[in-house]
Amino acid sequence: MSTLRKISIVAILGMAFTLTGCATGPTQEQAGAVLGGALGGVVGGQVGAGRGRTAAIIAGTLAGAAIGGSVGRTMDEVDRMKVSRALETSPDHRPVAWQNPNTGHTFQATPTRTFQSAGQDCREYTVVGNMSGSRETITGVACRDAQGRWVNQ
Structure with a gap:
């Protein structure tokens, strides 16, 4: 090996x-x-x-x-709710941007692909964060659980 x-x-x-x-x-x-x-x-x-x-x-x-x-x-609870909302409502490749009122940090969440996995709705996404002058990007996959919440995979 x-x-x-x-x-x-x-x-x-x-x-x-x-x-x-x-x-x-x-x-x-x-x-x-x-x-x-x-x-x-x-x-x-x-x-x-x-x-x-x-x-x-x-x-x-x-x-x-x-x-x-x-x-x-x-990212605090406000930001997690915004990402979840973007996954729920935004079409693929349509970014959702916001500024966190508690931290002043800005974020942009973009769903990039919607698909089914094991009978669950799933979405790939990218989040770009601008925090105190530092810009960072993460990508991920979230799937809807039985209660309808988006859960990172």
Whole structure:
């Protein structure tokens, strides 16, 4: 088994344990960290070869987790409600923007693809946050649960 494959399996298992360890579901910070880590690992895997590639995957995963987690950490209940509303009402590729009255941070949520998975309505989305002069982007997938709420996958 290749080193890249081993790292991928460890990363996937780590993400699975992180998500299943949260009885009430992952927080925005956790979801952002998982998504950012996964994307960072993929980007890191495109760089270098051999041991350099392995180091790039690890560095990309850690950097992505930190960035994604910081976006999730800065979002409060107002922002989560706005993202949920965008998933509920906005057509694909139509952004919904807002400024949080409590923090002054601005966000833009854009549903990018609507699909069915295991009988559930699901949507891929992108959230761009501008927090205190720092601009960060996360992507994710949310599916509607039995109660009609959008839940990050």
